Amino acid sequence: MAVTFDLFGTLVDIEYPTDPAEAVARELEARDVTVPDDWHVAYGEVHVDAPEGAAVPLPAHVGRALASRGVDVSDNAARHAVVSAFDPDVTVREGARDAIAAANDRGPVGILSNCSVPELVPRTLVRAGLRGEFDAVTTSIGCGWRKPHPKAFEAAAAALGVDVEDLIHVGDDPSEDGGIADLGGRFLDVTETPLSELSTRLEARR
Structure with missing residues (x-):
């Protein structure tokens, strides 16, 4: 048996920008990138034709959104702008550390997180004091697929060396x-079973 945890909203809470498009725009302008007047419209449009369930890194979306308005931006500038725009304040949720310890007592433990922002997951783990607590960290932009696509769970299971049907x-x-x-x-589901009760639930049969 192996256990994977979702990160955001499960183990930690972070402060997301209230207006992501505006936050990205500010960081682009700080890097001397011209932001189009209808940036909020461009940001909200689909610019990357990806298969259903595939992960689209946010810097790629931002770069294509700017290109759609005739603005050229380097991949590096788009990436740094996105990373800076989503630089989080992190709060570890009550019971998270005990839940991770309980899972570790039973087998390999990993993270499986939908995240389109580069560096956000490792940076969050560092700020939460959770770096090094997991046998594997799988993200959607790392494996190329977002939950609930089967390939996301399969990638997480493979990283932990178990079959996907043996994954909690x-x-x-x-x-x-x-x-x-x-x-x-x-x-x-942590909305039904608090993290503080995870140890008991892990012992229960399916």
Whole structure:
């Protein structure tokens, strides 16, 4: 048996920008990139034709959105602007550390997070004091697929050296995290089972 945890909203809470388009625009302008007048419209449009369930890194989206308005930007500038725009304040959720310890007592433990911002997951783990607590960290931009796509869970299971049906995934969103159940694994919803009760639930049969 192996356990993966969703990160945001499950183990930690972070302060997202209230207006992501505006936050990215400020960081682009700080790097001397001309931001088009209808940037909020461009930011909200789809610019990358990706397969259903595929992960689209936010810097790629930002670069294509600017290009759609005739603005050229280097990949490096787009990446740095996005990373800076989503530089988080992190709060570890109550019971998170005990839940990780309980999972570690039973087998390999990993992170499986939908995240389109480069560096955000490792930076969050550092600020939460959780770096080094996991056997593997799988992100959507790392593996190329977002939960609930089967390939996201399969990538996380492979990183932990187990079959996907032997995976227990702990998360807060049934529409995404609950996808593990369709593959024969088990979903534990922290909105129904607090992290403080995880140890008991891990001992229960499927």
